Amino acid sequence: MSATAVVGKAIPKVDGAEKVTGRTVYIHDLKIPGMLYGKIKYSDRVSARIVSIDTSEAEKVPGVKAVITAYNTPEIRFGFLKDNTALKKDRVRQYRDEIAAVAATTPEAAEEAVRKIRVEYEDLPAVFDPDEALKPDAPRVHQTDARGKPLKDNRLRLPWRVEAGDVKAGEEASAFVAEGEYEVGWVTHCCLGTSGCIASFDPHGNLTMYSNTQIPSLARTDYMEALKAMGLRGRVRVVNAAIGGGFGSKLDTYAHEYIAILLAHRTGRPVKIVFDREEEFFATSPRQPVKVRVRQGCDAEGRLTFREISMVLDNGAYTSWGATTPTVMMMPATSLYRVPNVRFEATCVYTNNTYCQAMRGYGTPQVTFAIECNLDELAEKVGLDPLEMRLRNANEPGEITPQGFKVTTCGHRECIEEVAKRLDWKNKRGRAGQRGAKRRGVGMACLMHVGGGAKIYRSDGCGTLIKVDDFGNVDVFSGSMDIGQGLDTVLRQIVAETLGVGIERVNVIVGDTDVCPWDVGVHASRSTFIAGNSALNAARMVRDQILEFSGQMLEAPPEILALENGQVVCREDPSKNLPLAKVLRRAHFAKIGNTMFMAAHFYEPDTDMLEGEFKGNYSCTYAWGCHGVEVEVDTATGHVEIVKYVAAHDVGRAINPMLLRGQVQGAVMMGIGYALSEEMIFEQGRLRNPNFRDYKILTAKDAVKVEPVIVETEDPAGPFGAKGIGEPGLVPSAPAIANAIYDAVGVRLNRLPLKPERVLRALKEREAPSGPCGALQREG
């Protein structure tokens, strides 16, 4: 590994001091002169025709400046299939449907006005189960697509299918086959800072959106389309406030943003809409629920022969990125472990439930739960230790997977071995003779994720602009965004390292589309890799400019010069060393120079966007990992306690080990919540637990101290060798825990979360399979 001054160091987050002193400005804290407060009237019905909307009483509330509905505003369509509209006309399809909105001088007036909006509905049949929704006589959620073309049924026309090798032949060659059905429900991001925006028009009709989006550039395009739909021709600028948590929730644009735009335009004043916690729960889009069927087989020695996965996704009533998660689920489905013959198929179905979005892991936690639980079942059929099963099939550097992913560096095997060692697997797995109510067991599960961007959009690029002043201060304008993960710190490290200056000299500017170059957004664990490479390349260009100029000044070839410690250093003659600032000023002011150093670079990875057969290489490199967990199951209560948790990740190289640990620890805790406690409870489309009292994210009391194992494979494509790490940490948590529960008490749980009542039911059902508890299990 190359010697570095600041890369690889545990440097505290550069925005830390602002955050601990309360000075950071989130959207909630931002006020603009003349600003009004917007509030939304949501549907009272899950599926109905809107007969009439009476806003007359709302308009009379003092302070109200506008009340809008779909009937007095232009239609703004949005979403992946453009099947959603900012305000709903004639028909509602889910409880979170926006019927009307108010702008008023105070939040209280806006709330009062919303309460006074009267809507008359005519109920229509609804469907909540995706399997039911697929039946020919099921109530139809949409009659037509966005263009008005009639739809035959509730199935989304999306081509999520990939096949490689010969699955039938693979099955025939199998000595053992395991088959299972797995179900994962809705969970949600629970950002501590809720969603919100401020829309503001200038007198020329140009829109500024103050936002907390993860996708400034794409959001800008969305808002431009909205202006077009409104018949406006102004420009759009997106300015981000600090983001109080992302996790994928802010990867799309939402109705409330378009409503703020409509209200701002109607009133001629800035309009702020910020969600309260209940809205954040029911009116943002959660993780995609999935029912997965897995079949996989192996030969007599446990080598995988085939894998077949089919799944049904409850899309909800409209389409956002949730419906595209199969494009990423395909990756572990076809390529986690060496499997020669694979088939993957996903069906997305409209229902009257809430519609779904991206959430950390983008589908891979769901499909990995199915694959990894099923792999343990297969290992058992073979009579192999699950550890041995995994080692025997682990991915290797240099392989090209059946789907066409080019595996470059790969620490998969090392991660498994590290977990086994640290968990004392050989001694702890399959402990016999446990007595008492509390039983212990160990389990593991692996992950594969994109580690070098993901071309799920036509461009996976990011731009960076760098300029240097007369004193050696460096401004870095990146298209990417810090959402708390520490992107600004990582970019500072990369640029400081490359230009040989102290990290305090580097300033990173993100989150303003008027100033920052284009970037596809903060998703797919791509920012350190893609924005990092972009910044690295721009910094190298600036470095080369400086060295070229220094060469002229010093009459030395640039090849023997370097930038270190704020100096231009001559490797062959240290007496020629010059302070960087002196060189910069000479370049600026002297006749031989008359230049200032700046450079721009747009980094577009050399990867394939998958279409048609869905084969190719959509990431520059892949991230690998293995999680191992020891649990203690209380057979009297069904409670599962995590005793030890080891998370081994191939990270390429840790640019900042402290921030990296934060990503892994935080993701694992989210993964443990996904496994054990988190669940959005919907009844007939109505969310029953839209608060932190009834939706259980883990607290400091539940915190499990994760033992992170950083495996550094130094990927040649990554900036200083780094791969992405934002998402991988929560991908294998649930299957690792489920597998450990099986080791402890011998019951397999195929449905998340693994709540005490489900564990208990499974234990009781095993004792009395035909008893009443068996019936309960099916309900619960």
Next chain:
Amino acid sequence: MERITIRFKVNGEDATVAVEPHWNLLRVLREELELTGAKEGCGAGECGACTVLVNGRAVNACLYPAVEADGAEVTTVEGLAGPGGELHPIQRAFVEKGAVQCGFCTPGMVLSAKALLDRMPLPSEEEIRTALAGNLCRCTGYAQIIEAVQAAAEELSR
């Protein structure tokens, strides 16, 4: 609605605010006094993002009636750093231990930690976890927060 005038100390300075009877302390701090360090994460006392100290005790400002603050001493996160801006040892430990990510829970977390360390200079890990159990964090997974409180406790006890 008739307003009630309350007088209290915020971060050592006198404050006089005319409040409506139903206002909570968070609204007074954020909207009337422009102390936006305390955050509203839920408005229901479930997340702790609005934690401030009232007479040294950590409270959820979103549930605390503004009129109850009359005569009280309130400390918000803006009141922790020294006069020259030097960070309080708890704040410094949060930065140095990687206990901050998105930062939305941080002001409340820091103040819950301060209330704990003021009353219990060297708490056990379990006592720290209990003291912070009302402050939700979705980013960090808490481990580095707990370590930061431990580090601050050691420094403050030195």
